[in-house]
Structure formats: structure tokens, C-alpha cells
Amino acid sequence: xxxxxxxxxxxxxxxxxxxxxxxxxxxxxxxxxxxxxxxxxxxxxxxxxxxxxxxxxxxxxxxxxxxxxxxxxxxxxxxxxxxxxxxxxxxxxxxxxxxxxxxxxxxxxxxxxxxxxxxxxxxxxxxxxxxxxxxxxxxxxxxxxxxxxxxxxxxxxxxxxxxxxxxxxxxxxxxxxxxxxxxxxxxxxxxxxxxxxxxxxxxxxxxxxxxxxxxxxxxxxxxxxxxxxxxxxxxxxxxxxxxxxxxxxxxxxxxxxxxxxxxxxxxxxxxxxxxxxxxxxxxxxxxxxxxxxxxxxxxxxxxxxxxxxxxxxxxxxxxxxxxxxxxxxxxxxxxxxxxxxxxxxxxxxxxxxxxxxxxxxxxxxxxxxxxxxxxxx
Numbered sequence: 181x182x183x184x185x186x187x188x189x190x191x192x193x194x195x196x197x198x199x200x201x202x203x204x205x206x207x208x209x210x211x212x213x214x215x216x217x218x219x220x221x222x223x224x225x226x227x228x229x230x231x232x233x234x235x236x237x238x239x240x241x242x243x244x245x246x247x248x249x250x251x252x253x254x255x256x257x258x259x260x261x262x263x264x265x266x267x268x269x270x271x272x273x274x275x276x277x278x279x280x281x282x283x284x285x286x287x288x289x290x291x292x293x294x295x296x297x298x299x300x301x302x303x304x305x306x307x308x309x310x311x312x313x314x315x316x317x318x319x320x321x322x323x324x325x326x327x328x329x330x331x332x333x334x335x336x337x338x339x340x341x342x343x344x345x346x347x348x349x350x351x352x353x354x355x356x357x358x359x360x361x362x363x364x365x366x367x368x369x370x371x372x373x374x375x376x377x378x379x380x381x382x383x384x385x386x387x388x389x390x391x392x393x394x395x396x397x398x399x400x401x402x403x404x405x406x407x408x409x410x411x412x413x414x415x416x417x418x419x420x421x422x423x424x425x426x427x428x429x430x431x432x433x434x435x436x437x438x439x440x441x442x443x444x445x446x447x448x449x450x451x452x453x454x455x456x457x458x459x460x461x462x463x464x465x466x467x468x469x470x471x472x473x474x475x476x477x478x479x480x481x482x483x484x485x486x487x488x489x490x491x492x493x494x495x496x497x498x499x500x501x502x503x504x505x506x507x508x509x510x511x512x513x514x515x516x517x518x519x520x521x522x523x524x525x526x527x528x529x530x531x532x533x534x535x536x537x538x539x540x541x542x543x544x545x546x547x548x549x550x551x552x553x554x555x556x557x
Contacts, residue, residue: 185379193397196498199482201451207488209444210424212268215275219248221471223453224460228303232290241457248453252446260441283468299467307392327377334366487548
């Protein structure tokens with residue numbers, strides 16, 4: 181169970197990080213990106229190919245993020261001056277184009293050139309060797325610090341909604357609903373953090389490489405989330421929101437809308453590139469078929485489910501998606517008498533039904549704000 185929880189924590193955190201990049205592009209800027217997987221593909225392949233050449237993992241990961249951001253620059257120059265639907269068409273095409281190129285070209289794997297269809301294996305993975313006892317205690321201390329900061333942040337997040345409810349009596353019903361939703365989500369996150377913390381401490385003391393990878397990933401996710409929260413609340417973030425609502429207004433105020441869109445696309449792509457590096461490290465061997473367009477649409481489900489334009493909502497959407505995936509894999513075979521192929525289709529139908537109900541009942545998502553909704557544009 182501990183190993184399974186570690187696996188779920190890594191999978192959820194990777195796609196939460198991946199979703200934060202998409203949420204920056206779409207939720208905050210209004211850019212419709214259906215090829216987000218392209219950034220993850222470039223980040224993953226750049227990281228592992230450079231590491232096989234002997235480049236340190238940190239530099240390889242940064243290089244992967246830069247290459248992914250450069251792809252955002254190319255896509256942006258090609259499409260951002262056109263209508264939004266052109267961006268959607270181009271991005272989904274670029275995602276498949278990169279996957280097919282990787283599949284059909286020879287890649288510099290170490291000292292030899294190997295067909296991309298054969299994949300890349302046996303590349304370095306961070307923290308894969310067992311550290312000494314002192315370093316294990318340092319890692320446990322870092323995990324404890326991260327859990328403590330998370331609990332404090334959740335408490336402050338709920339407390340902010342409570343103070344807002346008392347201060348704004350004119351919107352008492354809306355404030356009460358927001359407080360209730362934050363309370364429920366806060367309790368859910370607190371239980372999840374406690375489970376991950378206990379599993380992490382056990383796995384770090386009796387060291388397993390996946391536990392080390394989980395700790396590193398959670399630290400990166402926390403750092404990216406923290407910086408994004410600061411960015412979207414800054415004047416830069418407010419310009420992005422203005423572009424999302426009506427780009428003619430920031431244009432009239434003298435803002436270079438094209439440049440802001442380009443920055444958002446590149447930064448979101450860089451975050452996805454970092455997620456690609458962790459995705460490659462998690463599965464230990466990458467193949468072009470690991471980067472199907474379905475991953476982009478799964479991430480769209482997470483962002484919509486949690487609420488676009490809300491970073492906490494994106495993480496919540498990833499948690500709900502993977503919790504649903506894990507629970508239905510275990511429970512549905514005992515309830516629904518179907519074979520494995522039909523059961524997989526049935527699970528997709530159920531999550532589609534859940535999304536339809538959510539779009540009718542709460543189109544802005546669980547934590548999204550209706551006044552910031554971009555789906556109705």
C-alpha cells in the first residue's frame with residue numbers, strides 16, 4: 181500500500197505540474213492549447229538524451245524546459261496574431277508532429293544513434309542510489325517541512341475565505357458557498373498530505389528510489405505553485421487576465437498583447453517540459469507512444485474539473501482524476517460484469533458523464549469563479 185501511495189503521489193504531482201502550465205496558458209490567458217503534450221515530449225527527450233551524454237541532471241532538466249519554451253516561441257510567432265481557433269489547430273498538429281518525428285528519426289542515445297521507435301532506456305534517474313542514514317534524515321526533514329508548510333497554507337487559505345465572508349455581508353451566500361467548498365477541499369488535501377507524509381517517511385527511511393523521486397517532485401511542484409501564485413497576482417498576471425477577458429482593452433492601454441501571450445505560452449511550455457522530465461524518470465523508459473494526445477485531454481479534464489484560472493483547482497483536479505482512476509480500477513471489476521476492454525470504455529463514459537453534470541451544475545469548475553469563466557467566450 182505504501183508503494184502504491186508513492187506511485188499515485190508521483191503520478192498526481194506530475195500531472196498537477198503539467199496542468200499548471202496549461203492553466204497558465206488557458207485559464208489565465210485564454211490561449212486554447214490542444215497540443216500541450218508537445219512540450220512534455222520535448223522536455224522528456226531533451227532531459228534523458230542529454231543525461232545519457234553525461235550532462236548533469238539539473239542542467240539537462242533546465243535545457244529540456246528551455247527547449248520546450250522555445251517551441252512555445254515558434255508556435256506563438258506562427259499563430260498568436262491569428263484567431264484562437266488557429267492556435268488550437270496548430271497546437272494539436274504540433275503535438276502529433278513531434279511524436280511522429282521522434283518515432284521515425286534516429287536519436288543520439290549515448291554514443292550511438294538508435295531509432296526513436298525503439299525508445300530510450302537505462303538513463304540516469306535522480307536519487308536512484310541509496311543515500312546514507314544522515315542524508316535520509318535530511319530528506320525526511322525536508323518532507324516534514326513541506327508537509328508543515330502545506331498544512332499552514334491550507335489553514336490560511338480557508339481562513340481567508342472565512343474573513344472575506346464576515347467582511348462582505350452583501351455577498352453572504354456566495355461567500356458561504358466559497359467557504360464551504362474551501363473547507364471541504366482543505367480537509368481532503370489535509371488527509372491526502374497526511375497519507376503521503378506517512379508513506380514518504382516510511383519509504384525514505386527504508387529507502388526506495390521512488391520515494392526520493394517523489395520528494396524531489398513535490399519540492400519542485402511546491403516551488404512552481406508558489407511562484408505562479410505570485411506571478412498571477414502581480415501586474416503581469418492582471419494583464420494576462422485582461423487579455424483573457426477582452427484583449428482590446430489592454431491594447432487600448434498600451435500593452436503589447438502579443439508579447440504577453442508569447443510569454444504565457446513559453447512559460448507554460450517550460451513548466452510542461454519540467455513535468456516531462458519527471459514523467460520520464462517515473463516510467464524509467466520512454467517511447468513515442470507514451471506521449472499520446474490523450475494526455476493533453478486528460479489534463480484539460482483536470483483543469484476544467486478543478487476550475488480554470490485557479491492553481492489550487494488544477495491540483496485538486498489532478499487529485500480527483502487519479503483518485504477516480506485508482507478507485508474505479510479496483511472497485512468497478514467487482515461491480516460491473518465486463519471484460520477489461522469494455523470496462524476501460526465504461527470508465528471513460530462515467531467520467532464524461534461527471535463532466536457533463538459538472539458543466540450544467542457548476543460550469544466554472546469546483547473552485548473556479550463564474551465571472552472568470554472562459555468557456556463561454
